Amino acid sequence: MKSRLVALEEGKGPSPITIIKTNQARVLPLIILQYLMTFLGVGIVFSILSMFMIRYLGVQNVVPVAQSVVHPCYGDQSSLESWIRPPSTMMHTMNDTELFWRASFVPRIEEYPFERTPKIAFMFLTRGPLPMAPLWERFFKGNEGFYSIYIHSLPNYQANFSPSSVFYRRQIPSQVAEWGKMSMCDAERRLLANGLLDISNEWFVLLSEACIPLHNFSTIYRYMSRSQYSFMGSVDERGPYGRGRYNANMAPEINITEWRKGSQWFEINRKLATDVVDDKIFYPKFEKYCRPACYVDEHYFPTMLSIQSPRLLANRSLTWVDWSRGGAHPATFGKADIKEQLFKRFFDGKTCTYNNENSSVCYLFARKFAPSALEPLLENASKVFGF
Ligand SMILES: *[C@@H]1O[C@H](CO)[C@@H](O)[C@H](O)[C@H]1NC(C)=O
Ligand SMILES: *[C@@H]1O[C@H](CO)[C@@H](O)[C@H](O)[C@H]1NC(C)=O
Ligand SMILES: *[C@@H]1O[C@H](CO)[C@@H](O)[C@H](O)[C@H]1NC(C)=O
Ligand SMILES: *[C@@H]1O[C@H](CO)[C@@H](O)[C@H](O)[C@H]1NC(C)=O
Ligand SMILES: *[C@@H]1O[C@H](CO)[C@@H](O)[C@H](O)[C@H]1NC(C)=O
Ligand SMILES: *[C@@H]1O[C@H](CO)[C@@H](O)[C@H](O)[C@H]1NC(C)=O
Secondary structure, eight states, X not given: OHHHHHHHHXXXXXXXXXXXXHHHHHHHHHHHHHHHHHHHHHHHHHHHHHHHIIIIIOGGGSOHHHHHHHHHHHOOTTSTHHHHSOOSOSOOOOOHHHHHHHHTOOOSSXXXXXXXXXXXXXXXXXXXXXXXXXXXXXXHTTOTTSXXXXXXXXXXXXXXXXXXXXTTTOBOOOOOOOTTSHHHHHHHHHHHHHHHTSTTEEEEEEEETTOEESSOXXXXXHHHHTOSSBBOOOXXXXXXTXXXXXXXXXXXXXXXXXXXBOOSOOEEEHHHHHHHHTOOSSHHHHHHHOOTXXXXXXXXXXXXXXXXXXXXXXXXXXXXXXXXXXXXXXXXBOGGGOSHHHHHHHHSSOOEEETTEEESOOOSEEOOBOGGGHHHHHHHHHHHTOO
C-alpha cells in the first residue's frame, strides 16, 4: 500500500490529485488504528459478556463457542481455591454417567487443609413450583454459609425466583421422575451427586415441595451435626408390603433377611451419599426386580445402606408424616388444619433415641402441606417453630 502511494507521489509533479494523496497518506494509519481499536473493543466486550453469561446465566444458556472461549477465565487450577470453591452454576452439561463419576471423588487424606464449615445440602425433589418457599426463605435467613440448596423438578418446568431468593438458580439438570419407579431413585441420586460437587456439603436431606421445617435453622443444624447416625428410615417389615415385595432373584446380593423398608425422605452424611452415588452392586438388582407393586424408592436406599453400613443408620426418618387416615397416600394438610392440635402432634407424646439416648425431639420436618396452608403457617411460625 505504501509503495503504491510513493509511486503516485513520484508522479507528475504537484496537482490537485497529489494533494489529496498526501492527505490520504497521513489519514490511513489513523484508520487502521481505529479498526484495530474497534476489533479490540469488540473482543473485550465479548469476553466480559460471555464471562457474565457463564457466571450468572448458567452454562446451558450459552452457546458452545462461548464456553470454549471463556473456559480459561475461571478455572485457575493452580490454587487450592479452585478445588474447594463450589461450582459457580448448577446448570452443568454433564450427563448422569459423567456427573456420578465426578461426584464419586473422595479425598484420601481426611484432614482438610483449609477452614471448612460443613454445610447441610437441602435437596428439593419437586414437580414444579415450591409453594412453601416463603416459609423456607424465612427459615434460611441469616444462616448463609451453613447450607446449600438443590432443586430437581420436571425438566420442562421453568422456575422464576427473583435474584434475592435463596432458590434463585438452584435448579439442577433434571429428568422425569415417576413415583415408585427407578427414575425416582435416579432423581435422588442426581440430587446427591450435584450436592457432592460442593466439598463443604456434609449432610444431605431430601425434601419435597410439601415439606416444612419444624424448628429454626440453628436447632436443625445442631441436631444433624451432632448426630452419630444418619436418618434413613429402615425396618424389616413382615407381611405383603414389606418382605412380600422381596424377589428371590435379588440373592445373593440381597437376602430376604436383609430386605428393608423405609420412608423416602432421608438425611444422610457425605460418606453414605457417596456410597449411594457410586453403587453398582445393588442398583441393577433393584432396577430389574423391584417394580410396582414393589415401590423401589421405599426399599433401595434403606436395604443397600443397611447391608453396607448398618452401624451408621438411626433407622428412622426425620420427617413427620400422617399415615393415620389409612390408604396409599399420607394425609395432606390445608388451611383449615393449621391449628394448635396439629402442632401438638408434631412435638408431643413421642420419644425416640438420639445418639443412644431418649429424646423428645424426633422430627425436624413435616409433610404434606397444601399451598393453602402457607398463610397460617407463616403467621404462626415464629411462635411455634421459632423462626
Ligand atoms: C454420557 O456420555 C458419555 C460420553 O458421551 C456416554 O458414554 C454415556 O453413555 C452417557 N451417559 C448417559 C447416561 O447418557
Ligand atoms: C432456635 O431455637 C432454639 C430452641 O427453640 C432457641 O434456643 C434458639 O435461641 C433459637 N435460635 C435462634 C437463632 O433463633
Ligand atoms: C440368608 O440369611 C439366612 C439367615 O441369616 C442364612 O441362613 C442364609 O444362608 C442367607 N442366604 C444367603 C443366600 O446369603
Ligand atoms: C439400625 O439397624 C441396623 C440393622 O439393620 C442395626 O445394626 C443398627 O444398630 C441400627 N441402628 C441403631 C441406631 O439402632
Ligand atoms: C428410654 O426410655 C425407655 C422407656 O421408654 C427406658 O426403658 C430406657 O431405659 C430409656 N433409656 C435411657 C438411655 O434413658
Ligand atoms: C395460627 O394463625 C391463625 C391465623 O392464620 C390463628 O387464627 C391461629 O390462632 C394461630 N394458631 C396458633 C396455634 O397460634
